[in-house]
Amino acid sequence: MLEIYDQQIAFYLPYFNIPVNWTIASTWIVMIVLMIVSWLATRHLKTGNKVSHWQTAMEVIVKAIYGQINEVTKSNAMTYMPFIGTLFIFILTCNILTIIPEFKTPTASLSTTGALALMVLFGVPFFGIKTAGVKKYLKKYIEPSPAMLPFNILSEITSTGAMAVRLFGNVLSGVIIGSICMILVPFILPLPMQVLGLFTGMIQAYIFAMLALMYVSSVRADEDEEAAASPKKSLDIDETL
């Protein structure tokens, strides 16, 4: 009942004879799907009244993500947009593709979610130093007093682990509920459970992206300083699109 995708071999790499497990294989499938869709959507970008359907859909997605990030950070949304948007779209695609039968979603494996959470762990110093400088970033760890230093470091690590386990557990519980329903009542009952799983997957993608945004944007320059230093830093998305 509990399928461990990390231990199921999908295929062997030709010429090298290296086993590739289902987690990696389905991650590659999701990457290929995302790449093809974004290539199709950004092929003929243009401005004006008549734009393609692909471009309209892409603008809706990008603008929605931008709006959410802008609400949290208030400024500088474009700094976090590539990272947070990629996380959101990748997890969302993984979770939505679970409706395809036999698709082994990569987010139901702790290695994928652990890798995503590790990206957030390394994103905290990266974005912190990028936006606020080394001094201000390091100062975060001795606030409110230097005695809190071990706890602050510990909280970074545990929050990363919590993010990984949260996404993994939510998706895995959906998978397990589906398979239990298949054993008990295989006719109609698994369907609403699958719908519930889709809903949970979307919420989890949103929550993972939002929590990642809160962690990486926890260290920032003050709003006033930022606005005084570079008033045009928060670029308007309407001009860029």
Add this chain to the structure above:
Amino acid sequence: MDLVAILGAVSILTAGLTLAGGAAAVGWAEGYAVSSGLTSLAQQPDEAGSISRTMFISLAIVETSAIYCFVVAMILLFANPFWQYAISAAAK
């Protein structure tokens, strides 16, 4: 009862108790959080976006405890680390 039977019984019992406790406590806590969120949503409908975003994130953080319980129960049931030891000890 030999070691394997005891270990199996204890694992199943503990997994059930873990899920029961986790689900009960977290269900109560999430219900409380949602009720507070809905109250403030009814009082200030203009802040709907901000309130619902904060509510979802707090729900996720509360839910982490239940997810931990779920993962521990799954480990006890399907990937028990002491199972191999019990089988090898019983074979002796």
